Amino acid sequence: MATGDLAFFSRPSSSAVRIVAPTNGHDPSPSPKPSPKKSESIAQRPCRNIVIYGSCKFQDKGCIYYHPQRDNPSPIPPNESPTLSNALPAQSVNAPVFVPKTPVVQPAVPATVASPPPVEAKANHSQSSSSSSSGPPSFEEFEYDPYAYSNFTPNADETANGDSLVGGMHGMQHNPYDTPGMLEYDNQDPMDVFYAGQPTFVRQPLNYHLYSQSLPENLEPRYFVSDDIREELQRRSEIIYTAPAPGLGLPDELQGYHSLLPLETTTGDRRKFGSWVSTVYRAISSKDGMPYVLRRVGVENFRVTSQAAFSAIEKWSRVRHPNIVTIREAFTTRAFGALVVVYDYHPNAKTLFDAHVKPKAPQFPNGHGRMPSSEAKISERTLWSYLIQIASALKAVHDAGLSMRVIDPSKVLITGQNRIRIGSCGIVDVLMHDTRQDVPRLQQEDFNMFGRLVFSLCCTSLGVMNDLQKAVANLGKGYSADIKNVALFLISKPGPHKTIGQLFDLIGSRLLTEFDESQSAADRLEGELMSELENGRLVRLLCKFGFINERPEFARDARWSETGDRYIIKLFRDYVFHQVDEHGRPVVNLSHVLTCLNKLDAGVEERIMLISRDEQSCLVVSYKEIKACVSSAFNELGLGEVG
Numbered sequence: 001m002a003t004g005d006l007a008f009f010s011r012p013s014s015s016a017v018r019i020v021a022p023t024n025g026h027d028p029s030p031s032p033k034p035s036p037k038k039s040e041s042i043a044q045r046p047c048r049n050i051v052i053y054g055s056c057k058f059q060d061k062g063c064i065y066y067h068p069q070r071d072n073p074s075p076i077p078p079n080e081s082p083t084l085s086n087a088l089p090a091q092s093v094n095a096p097v098f099v100p101k102t103p104v105v106q107p108a109v110p111a112t113v114a115s116p117p118p119v120e121a122k123a124n125h126s127q128s129s130s131s132s133s134s135g136p137p138s139f140e141e142f143e144y145d146p147y148a149y150s151n152f153t154p155n156a157d158e159t160a161n162g163d164s165l166v167g168g169m170h171g172m173q174h175n176p177y178d179t180p181g182m183l184e185y186d187n188q189d190p191m192d193v194f195y196a197g198q199p200t201f202v203r204q205p206l207n208y209h210l211y212s213q214s215l216p217e218n219l220e221p222r223y224f225v226s227d228d229i230r231e232e233l234q235r236r237s238e239i240i241y242t243a244p245a246p247g248l249g250l251p252d253e254l255q256g257y258h259s260l261l262p263l264e265t266t267t268g269d270r271r272k273f274g275s276w277v278s279t280v281y282r283a284i285s286s287k288d289g290m291p292y293v294l295r296r297v298g299v300e301n302f303r304v305t306s307q308a309a310f311s312a313i314e315k316w317s318r319v320r321h322p323n324i325v326t327i328r329e330a331f332t333t334r335a336f337g338a339l340v341v342v343y344d345y346h347p348n349a350k351t352l353f354d355a356h357v358k359p360k361a362p363q364f365p366n367g368h369g370r371m372p373s374s375e376a377k378i379s380e381r382t383l384w385s386y387l388i389q390i391a392s393a394l395k396a397v398h399d400a401g402l403s404m405r406v407i408d409p410s411k412v413l414i415t416g417q418n419r420i421r422i423g424s425c426g427i428v429d430v431l432m433h434d435t436r437q438d439v440p441r442l443q444q445e446d447f448n449m450f451g452r453l454v455f456s457l458c459c460t461s462l463g464v465m466n467d468l469q470k471a472v473a474n475l476g477k478g479y480s481a482d483i484k485n486v487a488l489f490l491i492s493k494p495g496p497h498k499t500i501g502q503l504f505d506l507i508g509s510r511l512l513t514e515f516d517e518s519q520s521a522a523d524r525l526e527g528e529l530m531s532e533l534e535n536g537r538l539v540r541l542l543c544k545f546g547f548i549n550e551r552p553e554f555a556r557d558a559r560w561s562e563t564g565d566r567y568i569i570k571l572f573r574d575y576v577f578h579q580v581d582e583h584g585r586p587v588v589n590l591s592h593v594l595t596c597l598n599k600l601d602a603g604v605e606e607r608i609m610l611i612s613r614d615e616q617s618c619l620v621v622s623y624k625e626i627k628a629c630v631s632s633a634f635n636e637l638g639l640g641e642v643g
């Protein structure tokens with residue numbers, strides 16, 4: 001690969017990315033015959049064998065390179081200094097590098113900087129400096145410098161004066177990356193070991209706090225939220241925005257709610273909610289644009305004679321519990337001829353009845369006749385989780401001086417992975433506002449309803465309680481004695497011993513298991529959130545690439561995409577996305593893409609080699625510099641025609 005043809009990197013109209021073939025001692029035209037001056041300089045060049053292996057077999061057999069004497073074991077020739085005339089031409093490594101012509105703005109460095117601080121302190125500084133708000137230098141300031149990695153140390157006078165180091169450059173010899181915050185590697189290119197007096201290779205510190213490290217390919221999914229969670233959230237999001245079918249004959253607007261969409265069939269045989277028929281709609285609030293559930297209870301001649309009917313709703317709306325569907329408000333409506341209670345909407349919620357009790361549609365195994373699908377039995381662990389969540393909701397309600405009044409498989413929702421929420425609270429309180437409420441008795445009834453729900457779930461049947469003996473026997477066959485005890489306690493006769501506290505005594509240490517599992521679930525979700533956080537940053541970067549690359553209005557202006565910042569971005573895009581394997585097949589490696597983009601976003605000092613499409617030129621450039629290119633090209637768009 002040749003580096004001679006680098007002219008297209010230059011942008012004559014500006015100093016941006018001015019890459020020119022070296023002159024004076026780094027003559028671009030490769031000369032096959034070494035000039036006398038050149039032979040002299042070869043004799044001054046450290047022998048690679050010494051650098052790599054510590055000795056050279058050909059030292060006394062005509063090797064023309066420099067070999068250190070015993071009294072001077074340094075591999076660098078005594079009169080060698082990293083000056084312009086003695087440094088190796090860029091052609092030798094086929095890799096020109098970018099170095100800012102003016103230095104990166106660094107914080108003032110104390111005079112003691114000449115003796116570098118310990119490595120650890122430097123590494124920390126490096127991390128903070130790379131994330132500092134001063135940011136990388138504009139790419140306008142970069143210019144090709146073959147001495148970028150020479151081991152130049154400013155003299156005491158220069159370092160004593162902060163300005164001299166920070167703002168003042170002595171020609172092109174000071175490496176702007178040679179700051180106290182960098183490890184030695186920052187003064188080196190990995191290839192230096194082959195031609196300079198730097199036998200050690202110190203790895204550049206990675207800014208782990210700024211980007212995720214690449215993971216083995218088989219762990220790729222860790223970069224993204226896991227499939228099951230993604231699918232579930234996508235489904236919910238789709239359901240929220242499902243548009244109602246036209247011609248349903250529903251009001252366009254109902255007390256500040258619009259876009260009503262029934263969540264159940266409103267025709268055919270309807271089950272009763274107590275002695276009422278209820279229908280659930282999803283509707284959007286005009287106030288906040290959020291979806292809510294309207295439960296409409298069609299009650300003939302239902303009249304609210306006083307606001308007192310809604311006092312229970314006020315109490316209920318103050319009950320905020322993770323296992324209760326929150327009530328927002330209630331109203332009656334003539335247009336709808338009903339009482340409407342508004343609840344929080346949990347997209348893709350399923351009732352316990354639909355999930356566990358409702359007979360499933362028959363399956364057709366291999367076309368050989370019909371067979372009813374077997375009900376999936378709830379596992380003991382899941383059942384305990386349901387029990388604990390409902391008991392917890394019950395406690396909150398009883399503590400608030402209320403009673404649940406409806407605990408039925410058709411009114412308890414599963415709103416996520418084993419997440420239970422009791423819906424339809426408060427409705428009965430409004431409907432029966434004119435009858436005297438004996439709260440302790442109603443609370444005892446809650447236990448009873450809860451017990452029947454446990455039997456229904458264990459036996460996957462609603463009518464199970466018609467034959468109690470059989471129900472107990474069935475439950476005992478499928479579940480532990482502890483479950484059986486809880487179920488029997490719940491359906492036992494009311495009495496002073498039957499309190500929510502007693503119920504929790506029976507649940508015992510299972511509560512801790514539930515608590516532990518819910519904490520683990522929170523940890524898992526936090527982990528998922530982290531991966532999404534990373535993705536958000538990368539999407540912003542990809543958007544910038546989208547804005548910059550292949551702009552049609554500049555299609556005829558080759559200079560726009562073939563010079564300066566944009567050319568580097570174009571080559572970087574090839575490096576990230578368009579690599580091919582040794583057979584010319586596209587390499588589709590998501591880990592590579594994510595790693596590159598993360599490093600770019602963090603603007604790390606690590607350098608990569610970009611290769612032109614004709615493979616005639618290459619360019620060594622750091623992520624930090626590419627990042628500066630991206631932001632300058634993007635800013636240029638914003639200030640220009642794109643507005």
Ligand SMILES: Nc1ncnc2c1ncn2[C@@H]1O[C@H](COP(=O)(O)OP(=O)(O)OP(=O)(O)O)[C@@H](O)[C@H]1O
Nearest residue numbers: 263264271280293343344345346349350351410423
């Ligand atoms: N707060 C809510 N958020 C999301 N969906 C809900 C909510 N409340 C109820 N639903 C859904 O609305 C549908 C109907 O609920 P409903 O309580 O009427 O159940 P049902 O089984 O149809 O009972 P019924 O026979 O008494 O009407 C169910 O699929 C349920 O998941």
